[in-house]
Amino acid sequence: MxxxxxxxxxxxxxxxxxxxxxxxxxxxxxxxxxxxxxxxxxxxxxxxxxxxxxxxxxxxxxxxxxxxxxxxxxxxxxxxxxxxxxxxxxxxxxxxxxxxxxxxxxxxxxxxxxxxxxxxxxxxxxxxxxxxxxxxxxxxxxxxxxxxxxxxxxxxxxxxxxxxxxxxxxxxxxxxxxxxxxxxxxxxxxxxxxxxxxxxxxxxxxxxxxxxxxxxxxxxxxxxxxxxxxxxxxxxxxxxxxxxxxxxxxxxxGEYLPAPNMEQRVNAATQHLKFSVEWKGETLGILEMRRHYSNYFKGLPNFKEHRMKLVQSMNLEEILETLDFVKREYEGVTLETKAKVVEYGGVD
CATH class of the missing domain: 3.20.20.70 (Aldolase class I)
Incomplete structure (x- = not known):
């Protein structure tokens, strides 16, 4: 109904x-x-x-x-x-x-x-x-x-x-x-x-x-x-x-929107990171952003090396460079449209 x-x-x-x-x-x-x-x-x-x-x-x-x-x-x-x-x-x-x-x-x-x-x-x-x-x-x-x-x-x-x-x-x-x-x-x-x-x-x-x-x-x-x-x-x-x-x-x-392309994914993660640093300060902003990368790029093939760079670096410019590399490296790669529930052990 x-x-x-x-x-x-x-x-x-x-x-x-x-x-x-x-x-x-x-x-x-x-x-x-x-x-x-x-x-x-x-x-x-x-x-x-x-x-x-x-x-x-x-x-x-x-x-x-x-x-x-x-x-x-x-x-x-x-x-x-x-x-x-x-x-x-x-x-x-x-x-x-x-x-x-x-x-x-x-x-x-x-x-x-x-x-x-x-x-x-x-x-x-x-x-x-x-x-x-x-x-x-x-x-x-x-x-x-x-x-x-x-x-x-x-x-x-x-x-x-x-x-x-x-x-x-x-x-x-x-x-x-x-x-x-x-x-x-x-x-x-x-x-x-x-x-x-x-x-x-x-x-x-x-x-x-x-x-x-x-x-x-x-x-x-x-x-x-x-x-x-x-x-x-x-x-x-x-x-x-x-x-x-x-x-x-x-x-x-009744139709799906096209899946976000790699440029959209990287741009969202980059915007998220920059605001995080602006609001929390560089150290805390970088640290607390780490939990998000695997979700922004969930399903990308052979992504582990890039994810490790994103979660290990404490240098904002290095992280931005890695994100830009991901955008170029995976250009044209499309993941499925609809979202999937991710693991979350926090507080609602």
Whole structure:
């Protein structure tokens, strides 16, 4: 069944008929990565998630994550924490940098977060989750949204109750990752419960689905099959920001866009690298860019030698020269069009 799509709005933020959102991913979705995704069709993006305790302590890493740029709008700052008052105070600080919305992370499954009572841990205490969410809503004039999972484990899939409770205290959109905390990123995402939330007559806010979308045809299938208001894409965009425009083109025409050629791949990686160095400084910018090269050039034959040069050099000019050599060496080589989900062991 094909669902009619009207304009999706979060508060006064207009996102189009079926927005594609870039998921917040720790150590991935920083401003340089967000820039290449925005240029390739992402409709809305989020910061890496910000520790409320770190922000209150004025920790450099947490404060830096509040950096947003005009090209990124609309953009949300994503927060996580375990203490209601700290989350409210962190919300006030975040509001001052003028994002378009505040998002709360109730989905992060990793131990260092969940075992501290934050992220997905709140799925085990819905009253606390509701109190925390209400405090965040009251602490800002901006729209507040939430990203979460189906539940803590298979025996506690409480997302339907969560959605109703959080809507009641004022959130204006909900993104649901179709796995439990216990699943981490394993197994297949279950979108049937996401559809149940969307089809609940009590639910009036936009519902976005997240999990396993790695191709245009899968995006269209899930759009029609589950009736969500939009899709959030995470791992499939790592090293492949073109997936957003590919999905949009496929929706409109039923055809694939031509695969990004080697010049486009190298140009995206180069832009990403230069902004990374500009924003983080040369040493950190080079080091943190290393995780992206294998994804930008995934599937290239005999690429190991070039990849080793890219990840071993600490000299920006040498890295740029290697990228330029790759562009010339693989000119005319075309890889498959659609993206593939890559391994990601970070935090969402």
């Amino acid at each position: 094909d669902y009619f799509c009207s304009m999706v709005k979060i508060g006064n933020i207009e996102l189009g008929e079926f927005p594609l959102l870039l998921a917040p991913m720790e150590d991935v979705s920083d401003p340089p990565f967000r820039q290449v995704c925005k240029e390739n069709g992402a409709d809305m993006m989020y910061t890496e998630f910000v520790s409320s305790e770190g922000l209150i302590r004025n920790a450099v890493k947490s404060v830096r994550k509040l950096d947003i740029f005009p090209y990124e709008r609309p953009i949300g700052i994503q927060l996580f924490g375990s203490d209601v008052e700290t989350m409210a105070e962190c919300t006030k600080i975040s509001t001052e940098v003028n994002p378009d919305l505040i998002d709360i992370n109730y989905g992060c499954p990793v131990k260092k977060v969940a075992c501290r009572g934050a992220g997905a841990a709140l799925l085990q205490d819905i009253p606390l989750m509701a109190r925390m969410t209400e405090a965040v809503v009251k602490a800002t004039h901006l729209p507040v949204t939430v990203k979460t999972r189906l539940g803590w484990d298979d025996s506690t899939k409480n997302i339907e109750e969560v959605a109703e409770r959080l809507q009641d205290v004022g959130i204006q959109a909900l993104t649901i990752h179709g796995r439990t905390r216990a699943q981490l990123y394993k197994g297949e995402a279950d979108w049937s419960l996401i559809a149940k939330v969307k089809n609940n007559p009590r639910i009036k806010i936009p519902i976005f689905g997240n999990g396993d979308i790695d191709s245009p045809e899968k995006a269209l299938e899930y759009k029609n099959r589950f009736g969500v208001d939009g899709i959030m894409i995470g791992r499939a965009a790592i090293g492949y920001p073109w997936i957003f425009n590919e999905i949009k083109h496929y929706f409109q025409t």
